[in-house]
Every structure is written in C-alpha cells, then in structure tokens.
Amino acid sequence: MLRLPKADISQHHQLHQLRNRAKVISQIRAFFAARDVLEVDTPVMSHYGVSDPHIDSIPVTFTPDGTSIGHSMYLMSSPEYAMKRLLAAGSGCIYQIAKAFRNGEAGRRHNPEFTLLEWYRLDFTLEQLMQEVANLIDIVLMDEVLEWHFWSYRQAFEEVLSINPLTASDDAIQAKALAHVDIQMDDSTPRDTWLDLLMSHCIEPQLPTACFIYDYPASQAALARTGIDEWGNKVARRFEVYVNGIELANGYHELTDAQEQEQRFALDNVARSAMSKVPMAADIRLVAALQAGLPECSGVALGVERLLMLASGEKDIAKVMAFNHHLA
C-alpha cells in the first residue's frame, strides 16, 4: 500500500499515473524478454561524465570512510558508456531501464532526474532498430493507431522550410532562423546552433504525428558513425523519434572505431571550452572497450516519462512522476 502524506496527495492526484507507469514498465520488460534481450543494470555514479558539449553531468563527491578526501564523481547522464563496455565484453543484446541525470534541464518536458530506456541490438541496421522502436511505441500507445513516417533530416528541412540543411551556406541557415525566430545571437554562433533553433522552433511543431528523422548532419554525430547519403553528403547515422511533436528517443548506428572515439572526445572538449564549460576527461574505460572491440550494433535511448506523457495525454512531465525535482 502506497502511503503519502495528505498534502502530497492533494498536490499529486495522479496515483493512477503510478499504476500506468508500472504497466508500461512491465510491457517493456515483456517486449525485450520475447526478443531475448538481456536486462542489465549499470552504475548511476561513475568516475567519468559525458563529454557532449550540450549535456551537463551532475557532479557528486564520494568520501571513503575514514578519510576526509572527496573523490569527484558524476551521476550518469545516460548508461551508454557502461553498456558499451558490456557489449565489448560479449554481453550480446542488452537493455536497461536506467535513472539518468542532466544538470540544468527542467521544464514541462524535462526533469533533471528521469528514466531512460536504453537498448543495443547486435548486427541491427538503423532501419531495423527504427522499426523495433516503432513496434514498442505501438504496443504502449495501443489506443492510437500511429502511421509512421520516416524522413531524413534533409527532407524535414526541405518540407517545412524549403532549405537544404546539408548544403546551404552558413549565412543562408542563419538568415532562415532569424526570419522565423526572434532571438539575438553572435555571428560566431556555430551552424549547428542555428540548425537546432530551426529544428526545435519551426520543424518539430510541423512534423507528422509519428515521425522518425534520420541522417543528421555529420557535425551532430555524437556517438554515431558517419556515412554518405544518396546525394553524396556526409551524414551521421543517427535518428530521433517524434510523436505529437515530442522528442521520444535518439538512436545511433554505433561508432566502433576507438581512434575516432578519442578524436570526438577531444573535439567535444574544444566545443566545451568555446562555451566556457569545464572540459570532461575522456572515459578511458570506454576507449579501452572500443579498442578491445565493440561488436557491430545499433542502440537507442528512449525517455520513459515522455512515453508516459504520450500514453496519458499529459502535457507536463511532473504529472507522470511521483515527485518532480521541486518535490524530491
């Protein structure tokens, strides 16, 4: 029996949301059990945080008993690094329902602590993984019959804004953004920031109800491998899933090249210092795992609270959590 103080119940008349959450979690577990994907559990607290310039890990201090010297550690922003180490160690296909933490992120669709469903499929192409993601979402949102669309990043920009995001000049991208969004930014603002602005302000609201976006600009690869699209442009083998304009999941055809991984860590830190953020040490254990050999795989991380919001029609992430960060 769940007991909450009366005040909490009056603020949080969404006990039915907790039941809904439990149901969705059991659907997820059944989905992966049927596909023989192993559930794993990796540390939430780690010696290395993510280097992605747009994600800030929450630092914590571990002080071993009997000493007064604290060790800086991080709450994980995603279980990605640890799960890749398991993959390299021969785990086979794995999934995890993990708590993830991101500093600074709070809003109607963001809570600094949230739940990620992350899974990796050996020898899956990005297309196969997109299909599997659609299947899982279809099971959870069974009351709605979604017609899935698959758009390249280029197609989304061409459909909504009549501009090719891969080949247009930096000036043209900037002019397009300023024509649609009232914002002041330096001329030195990177091209990807202007593209992010167009994506979040202009394109997301115009996407089909259920839509995959794939083949991102190579500069936005993060931990995805790059390739050449059918028009000869270098693209990142990455996808994002949107349902009702809400970003649900982010998937990669995973980078397995240890050397390139090290270069990307270094590039991330160049970008971080340009943004006056502290550099993050490269996770040497991840690099070592890639050197030992990460199997060919595709992986995806899905925001569980976002999925619950869609399943229940809630507009505020706080409504699908027992306690949001203000009440935690």
Added chain:
Amino acid sequence: MANYNSNEFKSGLKVMLEGDPCSMVDVEFVKPGKGQAFTRVRMKNLKTGRVWDRTFKSGESIEAADVMDLNMEYLYTDGEFWHFMLADGTFEQYGADLSAVGDCIKWLKEQEIYVVTLWNDAPIAVAAPNFVDLEVTETDPGLKGDTAQGGSKPAILATGATVRVPLFIEQGEFLKIDTRSGEYVSRA
C-alpha cells in the same frame, strides 16, 4: 536594476527588452536530446500590449524592469491626463496619459478601483476590474413586458462605451458590464 538569468525566467517576470518594459506570459525550456538548449518566452510589451514569442539562449540574462501593478482609485480627467490615487491610504496621485489608459478609457468610473502599472514610477497601463456597474445614458425606450431572450439594442453608457443590451433596458438604469468582453451581464 538586477538581471535575470534564463534559468530564473518564469511567468509574471517583468524585464526590459529593446527599451520597453515587458512581462513574461509563458516560459518554456526547449532542448533537443543532442543540441543547444533555449528558453522560449511568450512576451508581452507592457507599453504597446504586443504579445510575441522571444527565444533566449540558455544562460543569457536580461535586465529586470522596475514595474509594479498597484490598486488605484480613478479620480477625474483634465482632458490630458487621467488622475488616479493609490488605494493604500497614502493618497498619492498619478496622472496617466491616453496611451497608458488605452482601451480602459471606456470603463473609467470615478471611485472605482483600477490596476495601474507603474514603470519607473510613471503609469504605462491601466486595467479595469473584470466587472463595472455603469449607467445607461442613451438607448431606445424599453419594450414593456419583453423580458424574454431574443432581441437586443445598442445602449450608450456614462463612460461613452456602447454595448448591446436586452430590449427591456431603460435609460438611467445601472448595468453590470464584463470589461473583458465588453458585454452586458445583468442589471446592477
């Protein structure tokens, strides 16, 4: 004045933007999973009333505006200024010009309490209470016995505002008006 950082933005916050005092109507944190975070604000210019969407980069800060909403009693107009008095017992008076009074001019009634927005201690906007009672100064004669739904006719009120009223309303009656819609509610 102080500055507000984008992480402090919330609805109701008063800030300076391009030289004008503005109020945040709605604030939304926007961030793609991989990419730059923005704060999108539905902003209202308190001088012009214009409402539009303004986006800020995460970490950007803007100047706070010295803006206060105060309850004041309407006293009189000298034709150039509309004079209000603080309803807090201090009897302090403020003169609002036509641009500050704006559409509220249709609902100004002596001794009624209004919300006057002060920017740097000068009135920039006046908001009427949701309902005011006003006298009918001019309307066609009422139709006796016609209290049923159906017809309506124009009536001119003491403030000069014209509203649609039921046919049975007579000149000299006091009416309760919803100032948000400008519609007749009932006899006062």
